[in-house]
Amino acid sequence: MTTETASRTAAPRVLLNKVPEVTLWFWLIKILCTTVGESFADWINMQLGVGLIATAVIFTVVFAAVLIWQLTRSRYQPAAYWLTVVVVSVTGTLYTDILTDQLGVPLWISTTVFSIGLAAVFGIWWARERTLSIHSIVTRPREAFYWLAVLVTFALGTAAGDWTLELTGWSPGVSVLLPLALIAIVVSCWRFGANPVLAFWIAYILTRPLGANLGDWLASPRVPDKGLGLGTLVTSIIFLAAILATVVYLTLTRSDVIEGRQHRDGGAKYHRPGREWPMAGVMLASAVAAAVLLNWASAQPHANAAAENEGPNPGAKIHLTSAQAVAHFPKTDVARYRTLVRSMRSDLAKSDQGALNGAVNAYEKAWDDDQDKLEPLDKKAWAFIDNQNDDLFTSVRETKNAAAEKQAIDALLKTLG
Known part of the structure; x- marks a missing residue:
């Protein structure tokens, strides 16, 4: 009787999962959103002449509005969720740009600060909830931690991606290959038994520089940057249209809804506890190898x-x-x-x-x-x-x-x- 009463008392505080199932659709639309975050922010700031600070203020207000809309939903709704991701991608990019372009903060400092900030968010989230899995976003506090982590990952990904370009002098097209390779390694480690929550958040961070570099490659002039020359406006329109089409599809098919299976972590099917540490070691070794590569590239002249x-x-x-x-x-x-x-x-x-x-x-x-x-x-x-x-x-x-x-x-x- 006591257990039953406690369950009924706690039930109203538990929501249906507020995030989508992590499928191929999730990663596709996440990359689309990160590309929009880079190109759309540049277009409003530079092409419309709004200015960096004014653009950041505008998107902070818009972010607050769409986040309230998302938080007030009782379950995952593709339109509300993915609009929030698009806006937070633009906002996180702008915050990093303010530090770099307006305040003159070196990118390595921004990257370090955002890394420490993200570690703090995860630490407090874990200490309070004992889980960082997005399959458990069924309470308001967990959803608040989730969106704070997402905001910091976008800012961190922007700073780390720009710092990579600064160190290496690579063209945007070439720079896509490094985060793509690291994501492939993370996915392989996940399939071989790595901790699914750790693999998810590492991949989530890496999709930010991947999407940003992809956007730069599409928007940059053909000469001298070896881009495709589409411009920031055309790039933004293409990716916003792709996002809209995907959201409409997901809304109609409900293929990414966790509802009714909120306690099942789909990523756990490959999880092998005995392989967690070896796979974590592989990911750490990959990070060290990437750092060595960047250090080597930064010391090289970048032409024949x-x-x-x-x-x-x-x-x-x-x-x-x-x-x-x-x-x-x-x-x-x-x-x-x-x-x-x-x-x-x-x-x-x-x-x-x-x-x-x-x-x-x-x-x-x-x-x-x-x-x-x-x-x-x-x-x-x-x-x-x-x-x-x-x-x-x-x-x-x-x-x-x-x-x-x-x-x-x-x-x-x-x-x-």
């Missing part, structure tokens, strides 16, 4: 040395890391250039084209005045930076496209450290 001095514009065929580009130039001069380029980024964020033109003119004069001093110190590095300057001048004075301007400014600022 034999081709560096060919053609009318040799600087276009030289690719150096930031450390290599400024190693032989006076630090005071590099700091002065960096300050001028940062002012360009600030003017661009405010959509002040007149001030941007003035900052570019000031930078060009400073660079030209120092040519006789800098070029003899390191001809290769001088040609490399001079080529980036030409891309900047062209984007501001001829192309006059906000996305191209931002890309040129960010590339130059990365080079200057």
Whole structure:
């Protein structure tokens, strides 16, 4: 009698599961959402000239509204759930961009901070609920922890993905391969008995840089970034349409609803407790190997040395890391250039084209005045930076496209450290 009464008392606090079943559809739409998070945020911020801070404020308000809608549902509903994921993907991207572009926080610091933040969220979640499985999102507190973790994973994935590009200088198309390979390793470990909850959250984090790099590859110009040149607007429209079609399909078929089986963890069918630690070791070894690869790539020139001095514009065929580009130039001069380029980024964020033109003119004069001093110190590095300057001048004075301007400014600022 006592047990029965307690069950009836506790029952109203337990909801039907508020998240979808983890199927192929789940991962497909998750990647679509992450790609939209990258491209749509860039389009609103740069193409519409709204500005980074204003865009972040707008999406924070929108995120709060859709999250309330999602939290007030009594069960999983594809439209509410996936709209929340789309909005949180944009919001998480913007928070990372504010730290990097507005406040000048290095990406390695952002990555570290978000990693610690995510570990804290998981730690508190586990201490309170004793589970991190998304098959157990049947109470309000667990759902709140879940969405907080999702927000931090998007911010962390953005910072880690951008940091990878900064370290390696890889094109967006090539950069897709690393998270894709790591996800394949995680899936293999899961199939061979790894802890399903651990494998899920690692894969969830990795889909963020995968989707972001995929979006950059589709939206980036064909030259010089080796993208497909679709632009941020077209990329956003394509992926939003794909998300909408998938959500409609899931709503009609209910093929991803856990309802009626909320206590069954579908991922556990491959779980082998005796293999948990060996598979965790494989995933850890893969992470170490990825770190070694990134460290090696960051120290390498990113082009064929034999081709560096060919053609009318040799600087276009030289690719150096930031450390290599400024190693032989006076630090005071590099700091002065960096300050001028940062002012360009600030003017661009405010959509002040007149001030941007003035900052570019000031930078060009400073660079030209120092040519006789800098070029003899390191001809290769001088040609490399001079080529980036030409891309900047062209984007501001001829192309006059906000996305191209931002890309040129960010590339130059990365080079200057």
